[in-house]
Amino acid sequence: MKSLLTTHQLEARYGDFQALFGIDMHIQEGDAVALIGSNGAGKSTLMKSLCGLISVAPDSVLLDGQPIGGLPSHEIVRRGIAMVPEGRKLFRSLSVEENLRIGAFAQRKGPWTLERVFALFPILKEKRALPGTSLSGGQQQMVAIGRALMSNPKLLLCDEISLGLSPAVIQDIYAALPSIRAEGLSVVIVEQDIDTAVRSAKHVYCLMHGRVSLHGASDAVSKQQISAAYFGLEDKEVVNT
Numbered sequence: 108m109k110s111l112l113t114t115h116q117l118e119a120r121y122g123d124f125q126a127l128f129g130i131d132m133h134i135q136e137g138d139a140v141a142l143i144g145s146n147g148a149g150k151s152t153l154m155k156s157l158c159g160l161i162s163v164a165p166d167s168v169l170l171d172g173q174p175i176g177g178l179p180s181h182e183i184v185r186r187g188i189a190m191v192p193e194g195r196k197l198f199r200s201l202s203v204e205e206n207l208r209i210g211a212f213a214q215r216k217g218p219w220t221l222e223r224v225f226a227l228f229p230i231l232k233e234k235r236a237l238p239g240t241s242l243s244g245g246q247q248q249m250v251a252i253g254r255a256l257m258s259n260p261k262l263l264l265c266d267e268i269s270l271g272l273s274p275a276v277i278q279d280i281y282a283a284l285p286s287i288r289a290e291g292l293s294v295v296i297v298e299q300d301i302d303t304a305v306r307s308a309k310h311v312y313c314l315m316h317g318r319v320s321l322h323g324a325s326d327a328v329s330k331q332q333i334s335a336a337y338f339g340l341e342d343k344e345v346v347n348t
């Protein structure tokens with residue numbers, strides 16, 4: 108499979124505080140990667156570094172071999188990375204449909220249109236004229252995912268899409284993933300629930316204190332390896348990538 112995105116010794120800082128240290132990550136075309144780790148491990152910081160919300164060294168993030176580190180986020184969307192942010196971040200004053208249409212600002216060509224998003228999440232078609240923020244948490248999450256898809260990304264970054272949702276709703280959202288990935292779209296899923304993460308991904312990266320503590324094929328990493336990498340292990344683990 109062709110490499111889509113790589114990070115090389117990626118570092119990220121908030122002022123004097125260093126949150127990420129030497130992250131090497133590889134995402135192939137069509138890949139599904141789960142990013143796990145305890146609170147404060149650096150998952151959101153890594154997602155923000157990939158989509159231009161945090162400034163990082165140009166060569167530390169390559170998309171299709173081109174340096175994109177530190178580019179403004181609208182330029183990164185144009186190049187094919189879209190983010191479903193933690194907390195959904197819908198535009199309060201806009202309807203469901205308007206929220207979705209905003210995702211298409213980059214005018215990238217591809218399969219995702221308003222009708223296609225409505226086919227994926229039919230409830231959004233019914234509620235298209237309502238304010239996005241009047242929907243249930245799960246429906247708002249669908250809007251956030253749909254808005255990101257409207258930019259026709261090559262890589263979709265999903266930051267904690269199940270946060271605050273009931274197990275049944277989480278199941279509904281994850282049930283959409285195979286359709287989302289059907290046309291070769293790569294996804295990175297940040298997820299607190301380790302079982303959900305590993306089940307829905309081909310590869311797993313675990314972060315601890317801003318470093319990769321484990322990475323490997325999800326069917327090759329054991330529960331013991333994951334809990335060691337999640338809660339504390341001195342050496343970096345690499346398992347059958």
Ligand SMILES: Nc1ncnc2c1ncn2[C@@H]1O[C@H](COP(=O)(O)OP(=O)(O)OP(=O)(O)O)[C@@H](O)[C@H]1O
Nearest residue numbers: 121124125126144145146147148149150151152153
């Ligand atoms: N805006 C910020 N300013 C300063 N430090 C920050 C900021 N955002 C995050 N941090 C710090 O960076 C580190 C990594 O945080 P990050 O939010 O990336 O972790 P996370 O793995 O996503 O955690 P969570 O699961 O709680 O969202 C933490 O020590 C956090 O306190």
